[in-house]
Amino acid sequence: MKIFQKGKIKLTMTDQQLLGVNTLSDKTEIKNALIKKISDLDFEIDIEKIFNYIHCSKRLIKNAGSEVTLDDTVITDEYREVIKDFNTEEGYDTPEELIRYFEILYDNPTTRFNKLLWKSVLESLNKFDGKKLENYLQPVADFLNAKPFLKSDVLLLIADALPFGKFFPKVKNEQNAAFWQQYGFVHHLLAAGNLELDLHADIINTGQFSSSQLDDIYNRLMNSSNYYRNNLLPQAFNALSDGIPADIKPLLIWQRELNILYKAVFIEKVDNIIDLLQNTLHNALTAFPDDEHLLYIRAKFLFHFYEPEQFKDKIIETLKIIPDHAKCLFLLGKCYLQLEIPRAALIIFENLKKINPLNMQYVTSAAIASRKYIDFCISKHDPKDNDKQYYVSIISTLIEKGMFDEVTVFADEAPKEDGDIRALLLYSKDVETFLVTGEKNKEKLIEALSLTKDKEIIRKIKEHYLHDLLYFSDIQSEKDFIFDYYRENPNDSMANYHMGMFYFAESNHEKAYDYLLKAKEINPEKISNYYNLARVTSMLGIHSEALEYVNIYLFYNKYNVIANEIYCDCTYALQQYRNAHNGAKWLLSICRNNEFDPKYFFYFTTSLSYHMDKIEGKYHNLAYVNDMLELYDEYPKPDTFWINDNGSRSMYWAANLCYKIGNYEKGVTYLQCILENVKEYNWPLLEKCKFQLLPECLHALQQYERLIQLLETPTLEVLQKHQDDPSVRLSCFYISYAYSVQGNDEKKMQWALSCIKCYQQMSDPPIDWLANNLLVNFQACLENNMKPYLMAFGNIYLDFIKIPQGGHVWLTHHFANFYSEEGNQDEALKYHQMCIEFGWIFPEEWKELVANSQDFINTAKLSGNLK
Template identity: 50%
Template sequence: MTDHQFLGVAEFPDKNEIKEALAKKIHDLDFENDIETIFDYIKCSKRIVPKKEIVTVENDPVLTDEYREIIKDFGIEGFDTPEKLIGYFTSLYDNPSLRFHKLLWKSAIDSLSIYDYNKRLDYVIPVVEFLCKKSFIKPEVLRLIGESLPFEALSAEVFKEDNPFWAKYNFVCGLLQSKNIEFELYADILNTGQFTSEELDYMFTQLMISSVEYRNENYRQAFSILHQQIADDIKPAFIVEREFNILHKIISLEKKEEVPQIYLSRIKNAFEKFPDHEEFLYLRIKILFESNPPEKFREQVISALKIIPGHSKCLFLLGKCYMKLGISKTALTIFENLMEMHPLNVEYVTNAALATRQYIDSCFKVSDQKSQNKAYYINIINFLTEKKLFSEIPHFASKISEEDNDLKALLLYAKDAETFLLTGEKDKAALLKAIDLASDKEVVRKIKEYYLKELIIGPDYEEENKFIRDYYQENAANAVANYKMALFYFGLNEIENAYTYFLKSKEINPSNIRNYIYLARCSNYLGRSEETMAHVSIYLMHNTYDVMANEIYCDAAYSLKQYKNAYEGTKWLLSICNDNERDAKYFFYFTASLSLYLSEHNEKYYNLQYVNEMLGLYDQYPKPNDFWTNDNGSTSMYWAATLCYQIGHYEKGAEYLQCILENTKEHNWNLTEKCLQLLAECLLGLEQYDRIIELIEPQVLKVLEKNQYDVSVSQATFYLSYAYFAINDHESRMKWALTSVYCFMQAENPDTAWAENYLVNNLAACLEFDVKKSIIPIGKAYLEIVKTPNPNHIWVAYTLANAYSANGEQNEASRYYRICFEFGTLFPGVYTEEIKYAEQFLKTFHQ
């Protein structure tokens, strides 16, 4: 059964569908006796990857805001007076739908750069006056304002306390320095479109005042400001949530036995207004936990969990409630499951330890009442062995007859587990003896599972081949048995078989997250990228910092051409690695994926600042020792150079490419070929033609020494020809143009039409710039390459004939005049003067 079938959802559910299905599944379950089943459903819901929401361009940091198009409607042509600028600022500020669109502010601020220092100084005082009245602007906009205008120029002039402008200037300077960082937390949350600009400013003001009181530990005052100063009928959920957090702080500090009536009333009002708000429900439960007896609270928290069943904090409070009620086994189950779902949460770990202790103490208390119940003591000893609490075992072992073989087997198992904890070594002979002694099937299974635990993939699994197979035959429907068989085949590199058994293990016990990473590794090895992505995405939900899993995710994303996912995954991967863990492949995915993702979009949306920041990260991370001997390393730098070219940062791109050409392996000519081409394009962008010749010509000549017309340098030779044209060296230009054509023609399917046009243009240039010695080679190349006759053949043959005639080679001239004349018969009415001359020459020549 798949997770989707188990939870009862479609293949691609959205978040709400998952939540509703989960609530439906657990609604009638008992939150004490069925707690394991409840967690099975909860963990199942966490493993299902919800349908992704469409991310708009405006939320993508790699790209600039899609609102770039909006600017057109504002007719921004520069603001040549402060009044025009302030009028525009006011129109943005007073419109809540536009106030927080950075690009609309940036376009106006950037337009001031055309003015000199003194002109920009005229804008400072009006902008100060504006910001004193309208200060709730995002930090990035304040930064732009601060960097664009010379505010510091006024400091000496206004630095007098009796100057009325001093207070305003001081306020704005503080605003520009702090950049409204705290305000940004509220800006987008409150700007939902339901409030006017004045209402937004009023709420922002009260929030900021309340925050000051809270930081000063005046919690009651912080609460009163939000409670009394903002009317309930317009108060949004975010502010009510802030009130609840402050309430909880007050209750926790004052430790009141009963919640004050004003708090209860506030909660009641909030729930009437926002009945489905998940966070309010939790905050209410948190407050009730502090004030209600556990019997009553249990009913309240279970009612809440039936609405928000996967809420970890509510589940935690239920566990704490069970601890108060002495129901420690259920509490332990809750905390252990929460630990599994949130392994970095110390509070869950601590409470799991407390629940374990409470549960064991409760077992001590009732142990004498269970004297006839052997199964009870066996379960307790198993539990203590798994928890590594070996000192507690003798008490419970004493309740069973010393002659009992199951007890003897369990004690051998427990003793070996304790030794293994200290030394890392197992006494396999003792464990095999324990297996032979035991008659209880559950005891046998436990010992066998322990026997197979911590085996090293490969040698240990081969050594225990028979044991593993026997264990599987006995427990073919057991998840652990299938998992061990999978690891056995994985060690033998029989990946297809390993995948089959991992899949069976996952279907039996979907909660074993290790299945997902091995399924991802197997499917990645087998080249099944979609399956790899599905498995590793689930594993990463629980193991965000796993380097190998993140690498597999990037492998799959890149193979599936999900370049945005590949880039973001690699950015995260590079950030979590230690310096000695960063593989050259990670750098390749980082730059290649970002470049290819950008290529999917129109270049007008490229966020140049962000891409530059990412290139800074690329430079910042230490490279592995094999960076230059590993193709991924040098290729990653090629893609970094491509990014530079895409955003117009040609100088940086040229630096990357020179670095590659100096360091890369000689045999990697494919990369060198690409680098030469891109280097030429970068230098063309910089109009540095001498550098094109200096850097590229020696590399190309090395290649042509081995192969006169190597197709790999066709593009480079083309750029060399262009560079020589740019510096008016037309002889060298024609030499490289001719080489370029012959190199291009070595391609598998050369573009003859391009060659024809290129040769005709260069032949014409030979005549224009009087490059006489290149006329004949270029003309002959044209007739050799362009086999299908067309009118250009008339002109080319005519030009060749003239060149030979000028050289005194009349026989050759006669041959090409004849060719000119013959082509002329194929295309009557074209180049009539040339044909007429050729005909006259031939008559004279043969007389």
């Protein structure tokens, strides 16, 4: 068996063929393919096959690509146009200015719920002292009274930015009753937020409605909710139904209306409104015929009024439109229970439980269906038959369902001395013990194996024996058992799985991949196959395939830390930096205190920085990056943070982000923290921090005295150890610039020359930059009569810049003049001659300088100085 092929993803081909999909990235095609596949199937007889198709479609959809979402790191041209009038650098000096901008934000549906933009406006108030901010309190409170429909996160920002403790009285009494009547609602908003609005703000705000229409709809929804909570159902319904034409009524309003009517009819038993419910449902489905929630409400309505046999036909009609709708499948399962079809009901509930294991309705319904199915099997059996195979089958089923008390009952009826039955009973006892204690009695399991010849019983016992081996050492110790199990069951999914895990434990990842892939192909429903395939393929460096597997696993287990780590590993390796950053953000949010790993912080900042490199600077969303840096600071750092390179590197990239967005002081803080904690052995990181990014940040802050104090001595120490070390080239450059600002020309040139020499030692120095820098420094030396540095810069230029440039003409001409003024005519003539020769290469650009050099040479000849 050799099916290992790098880069070829068997998963998608297998599922693609099963469902008959042509374009894997088209979710609509996947959904339509599912509908087509189940259209002719029987929802009772073929229910297992139907769920195979449903699970297959979910796997394909998971890997079809994420929904198109806005990139939080990017400000679009449209958004830039919206916010162009928001200049927050100077702040809002008067309450009137602040309220004017609040109104602009609020009245534009595209900016009303943009937390980052509100934050930017409110942060501009930080420069004011508390006394001045008190002048803003009543105008902001009046604004919120008039325009209250903001999300909780924005209200929290407002509450944090302004000292409302000075505005609201500490106690309520008769003297301030009028105040509380006017501003009590605002106090509630700022204290408790707008949780009701948070749920449906974005669902309604689709661009279809103006700001005033949004306010009307939000007001109706919130009033309706208040009535609903107080069980005033007529008022709750009327608040939504009156005044909004059906042709523009949002889907959420239809859904709320029907929820209210459903409660009135089926819970409160209100008379005479069934027709209203039916009419509203008809109108809603006319407007939104494919909406799954509306179809589900119709199904619930039919469940109450139709006989089970009639309802079964109707719900199956609905499921042929939305075959993967869990709630409709649940109703079909309940219907099957009513119709005494427990097997189909059990299959439905077990599969729903697999999709959502935390749903207690699914769990309890599966238990009820199990009980009914067992009872059904018992009812069909005559104990007088004493059929051994019946007892083997029923006891096996009971063990599978965890119904161990019933196993004991059937054991009393079954043939006592039969080896297969005795083996099953030992197996049952051990499974029950393991579920309670987590321990197995392997000696008893070996005894059970010795009692039976039944291949299926042997397979189940061996599967249990190998179940839940937590450590690689445990797996390796069971080598012989695993190989025997596989030899007996080469086409069994679990046998291949355990072979794969054995080779994984042996670090033979290619063989592990072969067996795990076969295990997945035999049983694509077992989720652990995808997890371990993701681990193995990631270690093999097949990151695109690993990403496919881990995506499927995370669909069912999104809180698994290791799986999320693999997701970050893969997306980062594939240079999907936005996904890697978002994955790390989610990973950090789900970690418990003992689970934080320095690598997660590395992915969080590094991926964001790399992602921003792909975006033009003017589109960077600075507020988002600041928010992410706040998150980075808030998460607890593990004890290994500084002894693990990923921790210190994550902070370096945090500083890099600060530099990108102009938050230079915070960048310096990060860099100094690194320098205080990172040991000398991590030289590459120290080099980047101390001698590259730190001087850049200090230069941007124009803190030149601080730059010299922090960098001059350590840079000198490096140069003393390693002359002209290129790692300190930027440090030399910025120290030179700092001395230039201070007017210290000697120090400026000293460090400028060191900078040039360091650049010369690079494997691929920036020639054009060096040429320009040498010319600039040469000219400065001319102007300041700094002879030693002038000669040094000039000679380096002519020696190092091999390909002639216009600068060669200029420099040799001025070099000649310098030597002429020094009285060294021989050197002057040499450089004038060089100027003429370089001038021939650029005949049109440097005519005047070339002519001057020629005149000098001619004059020298006439005076007889030439030999």
